[in-house]
Amino acid sequence: MDQATCPHGARRRDDPVEPRFGQGIAPPRDVLWRPRGFPCLADRASRQARVTASSRGRRGLEAIRADELNPTADLLPLGARSWLERRATTEDPCVKTETEGVPRTRKTLPETGADWPTLKEKLLSFKAKDVQWKRRRLGVFIYYAGDDVFEVGKEAYDLYHVENALGSETAFPSLKRMEEEVVDMGLQLLNGPEDACGNMTSGGSESILLAVKACRDRAKAQSRETLGGELIVPRSAHPAFDKAALYLGLTVKRISLQPDHRADVQAMADAITHKTLMLVGSAPCYPYGLVDPIEELSDLAIQRNLWLHVDACVGGYLLPFLTRNGVDTPHFDFTLPGVSSISADLHKFGYTPKAASTLFHRTKEQRAYQMFEFTNWPSGAMSTPTAAGTRSGGPIAGAWAVMHYLGSSGYQEKARQIVEVQRRVHQGLKDIADVTPLHDRTYSITPMISSTLDIHAVWRQMINLGWFSSSMTEPKAMHMMFHPAHLDVVDEYLEDLKKAANLAREKGIQGGVEARYN
Template sequence: MTLPFPTHGKTKEEILTAMRAARDHDVQWQKGRAFSLVYHAGKDVDELLKEASFLFFSENGLNPTAFPSLQKFETEILAMAASLLGDENAVGTVTSGGTESLLMAVKTARDWARKHHPEIKEPEMILPISGHPAFEKASEYFGVKAVRTPLRADSRADADAVRKAVTPNTILIVGSAPAYPNGVVDPIREMAAIAQEHGILFHTDACVGGFMLPFIRRLGYRAPDFDLSVPGVTSISADLHKYAYAAKGASVILYKTPELRRHQMFVSTDWPGGIYPSASMSGTRPASPIAAAWAVLNYLGEAGYLELTDAVMKAAKRLQEGVNAIPGIKVMSDPEISVFAIGSDGLDVYALADELTKRNWHLDRQQFPPTLHMTVQHGHVDVVDEFLSDLTDAANAVRKPSFEKTANAWMIAIANFLVRILPEAWVTALMEKVSSLMGGGGGLPSKMAPMYGLMGSLPNRGDLKEMVLDLLDGMTRYKK
């Protein structure tokens, strides 16, 4: 189905009214209802971000000679980040987000290896299973095999397993600070030492914690070593639009040396349109996120970030204590940061998430094991008691037997049986039918617990990948 291109334009009022109406169905992040996706430092910061973004909403960061203001902002952002992350002499790039930063880390490692280890024809990177999927995306994009390694019982990377995974083809080892699913920091010092011992690169993915952990440490909380000050760490990424509370679309990647960063860059010298250099993946670079990031770093400063961090850590502790006080659920692992997962030995946590959705809370569902994700940021400081009250009610609702839960269990059992005996070509149709029965209407179902229950027990993860691709394809097609 297509949407005809507009024959005539609409008025500004009509357009904005339609946009506001569409927004009514979005998660209410302004009220602290989302435990992921958005980081909110308050109305004063929001207003600054909007004004700074508006000042530079048309400019393009592709050519720094045309807009020296953007060059100033970017170089100063990088210098401030370098001073925070362990090496004042580090160099880097402002990217569009954590995924681009991680893509650049892998691309840089690949090209570095091509120069320094031309004998390696099939490069590999070692990635603990808690490492971000953007590394898998980089693996597909750049032809670097991702070798996944197991975790310890405490959900941190197993350094012994990392050591055993090193081969003559290894060019990069990755550690997380923290890993997104559970908020724990990998043993970066130990892992980086392995990389240094073998003469290979090490990247710390601090996209979540890069602008949080330094302030956590200064406040006296537990904070392991993770940054460029650790011997063997050769690059690090940190998202400005997470705990630096910048506008969406801003991250940094820093390298220990300028020589290493050169492998990230691209230059075309033979195009009739002129010499074309590009520092990262993007060609056109929206100026607004760069300008807004520079603005918020200077607005809050160290004192402001310490204040925000302290409030967030105290809120996270209250939430963790409240979760652990509710029978049947618990905080998984022992996170160093204000990110954690809610799990259970007896309750269906996906059903718990559905109950929280009914109460207008948004929590991401996780797997291996089934958990619910909690990223606590400043926007949650004032909703701790309200959330814990609703979480208690939701847990009580899940404990009660109901026809819906019995029906869902039977649906999952039947679907599990069918996907084991049906031809592969029929499985997608089955999933579409299951989704429609659960209220999906071609998109995401309104009740996710049955869907996650089915997907979690599929014998072939390749089937699951195809199903998710079908779902994603359907969600990005126009429908009346």
């Protein structure tokens, strides 16, 4: 029977309308579906959890096991199961979130409005509790290229913050022009062939989702098996591939890395089956800052007739300019014939306002499978190239303005500054006992390890000293992503790192540390 997507992202089997998105793909066993009029399993599990919790008291959720939440828990997708398991051991964040020791209650809309100066003061008081990223002490989340670049992006964003790219073909042709030019500039950097094309998206996760969606639907059009289709990715690949697989009814095989922490191409080749749809490589990967052997993956993709996606969300707008600064960077772009698509984040080392990424396809034929088109409703045809319908014009204008403001020479200078920061950090680490870089050469990202100290204790002490970065577990390391503005504070960073190592040596760490990406 025909299928359509239910409002909860699940499947219905009795709907006569079949949209093109995911057309004709039956739900695998671990994808939610519900006949019309029946509650979604997740809804039922959530209600049952609330009932069970209320019968056990305020902290009742802590005592609930996943199998108590839903007797058919094995029918839930992995993401839903893990969410339920977490809910079973933590209090509901919608019920209670403590800020400064005060239990949170649900906010209600004020009866009367407030004036802007009052609201601005309140917002600034909220912001005062956040990391002060302009102090250049942040090694994750924000990519700062200086006040001038920031102001250009901000003003351009403000000029277009109301405009809607959903109407770029009709009401706002300037947005269409700017997006096309941003994509053209990205394709030039990544050596896109004449038929290559792309779109702006809200971020790397959406770019990856759309690449996976296009790959899946193209495979289906070629009469290949897509039910339970597989993505083969290195263990270091971004979790967005798992998210995309969860959304699209696919599976992910994460393959162990080589000892040098790059993708093991032979192991990936050995994992290929008749269900394999996509191979993935990173340029560079987020955990280690290393570029996978994309040339070898390109050859493998051609040999096995598979889609190769290169996740260059970190390096897409950085690696080309590192090359121009004389840095030896591996080939990763469309010069390799097996590369089908590339994701590259503008709001990372493109230094543009969030939320801005790009997804590039080798051919227009490929991108056709990214599109969503629908006509079976009263308001006529709707066509969107991305997951979002409404898209703010702000990120498009901000990206266009920053790219024109910096130009190739500006980006090359920013890349030179990153090279200099990393050179000085690596040199300075030689004078800090017990802390060493995991790898001699990485691209912006520098994991640091210790054979004698608890490196997470060092990381915690750095946070106490005002340096906000992330940590990792394989191996145990502190994780810093350097950007151009760090050049102003690199000596201060090394001085505090030496202090942190000494403090960790003396005091150790208070309590456990959970390594997190966000």
